[in-house]
Amino acid sequence: MKIESRLAQIGSRSEKTTGAVNFPIFQSTAFRHPKLGESTGFDYIRTQSPTRKVLEEAIADLEGGDRGFACSSGMAALQTIFSMFSHGDHLLVSLDLYGGTYRLLERILSRFGITASYVDTQQIEELEALRTPATKAILIETPTNPLMMITDIRKVSEWAKQHDLLCIVDNTLLSPYFQRPIELGADIVIHSASKYLGGHNDVLAGLIVIRGEALSEEMAFLHNSIGAVLAPQDSYLLMRGMKTLALRMERHQSNATAIAAYLNEHHLVETVYYPALSAHQGHSIQNGQSSGNTGILSFKVTDARLIEPILRHIDLIAFAESLGGVESLMTYPAVQTHADIPLEIRERIGVDDRLLRLSTGIEHIDDLIADLEQAFTKAEQECK
Incomplete structure (x- = not known):
């Protein structure tokens, strides 16, 4: 079955x-x-x-x-x-x-x-x-x-x-x-x-x-x-x-893949971490051992000053810890999920003050990208 x-x-x-x-x-x-x-x-x-x-x-x-x-x-x-x-x-x-x-x-x-x-x-x-x-x-x-x-x-x-x-x-x-x-x-x-x-x-x-x-x-x-x-x-x-895991994982994956592509082209984003991207270091291994991709992705912005206003201006996406739910959540790992990791280890692997993690939910992809776009725009204006 x-x-x-x-x-x-x-x-x-x-x-x-x-x-x-x-x-x-x-x-x-x-x-x-x-x-x-x-x-x-x-x-x-x-x-x-x-x-x-x-x-x-x-x-x-x-x-x-x-x-x-x-x-x-x-x-x-x-x-x-x-x-x-x-x-x-x-x-x-x-x-x-x-x-x-x-x-x-x-x-x-x-x-x-x-x-x-x-x-x-x-x-x-x-x-x-x-x-x-x-x-x-x-x-x-x-x-x-x-x-x-x-x-x-x-x-x-x-x-x-x-x-x-x-x-x-x-x-x-x-x-x-x-x-x-x-x-x-x-x-x-x-x-x-x-x-x-x-x-x-x-x-x-x-x-x-x-x-x-x-x-x-x-x-x-x-x-x-x-x-x-x-x-x-x-x-x-x-x-x-x-019981609904199959349906949800397909939507999480499709939303995350679309958002990763959007972020990969955004001028305020330096790096996107998502296995579905062909440039991702583990892309081929992931494809060989898994039948799909997670709804989680991380990205590094060009300037640490953008972090606070981005988190303040996201609206549909909630600034909250955890992941994997139907609602989209954004987290700042350096001070939340990874605060207990020593600074030297965080810096070695790249969990720095410019990194954000996004757990994509099952909302409509157009609404999620629109929310990110308006938050980026407002953050950029405040940092000028």
Whole structure:
């Protein structure tokens, strides 16, 4: 069955008693045992709940994994994954990294003796140079946020297997509709499901998908023990959002591609970062491992003085953090999403005071470009 149909039918045949097309919210925290020593498969909500189970089965199916796990946020999902590692373990992590992940690694996990090296995962020689006997895994963001760097998942996962390392891929920006890292060799896939999977800026969630039964059992133990699980109401909202993922991703992609082309020709824009552009460094790799492109793009303006008035004058597009929703949002990474990244790392990769990130929504493209044009015009007039 094609992915569009699988998405639309999430949970539609799972409720056997009533035949409800939308799987219901089971709000109960406890479940009655038929008798001593028997269980319905549900005992306590932290371990499993009916609504969450349907969601977890759906994401495992969509990503081609063995088991899925729904967490209370993307950061909770990361923490659950990182809990596999012990004092003295070392991780290789994408250089252009979400600031929250960097904060978790450097300010929390470092307390427990887990270390990380930040590397351009596009370069196998750099991975090899930083690998140590203590290295246990590699965490890849592809595309990265905000500079849209592309990593060859097949190539890196093969290298990881040669050295007995876990390959973890953050698939938030493309979703399983456009990219399925497990099919490319990854062991673990993670999503900030608040973004494209939820799609409506109304639910906080994280998802993990695991390949392999032994690793799945370990993750089930950690998921239950840590307890950062997704509640039934949020599980329902996430499934509702996922039903329209195919439609939304197509519109996000088409809007972002048109805006990238517009920005690429604008005299106030120096550089546009978007994988669909033929000049983008990772363009060919992206086309080889993904069936489409994200709705996120970043661009660098010619003068830092333009930033404040652009953010003040956008109207249809909201100046707000987050991404992946139906509404378009613009973010200033240097002081928002990447504020926790040290200045020297931000400067090395190009997250500077002239960079803006745009999450294109599903509005009409003419209205989005008109909003950008009027904001640019007013910003330029104020900076003269």
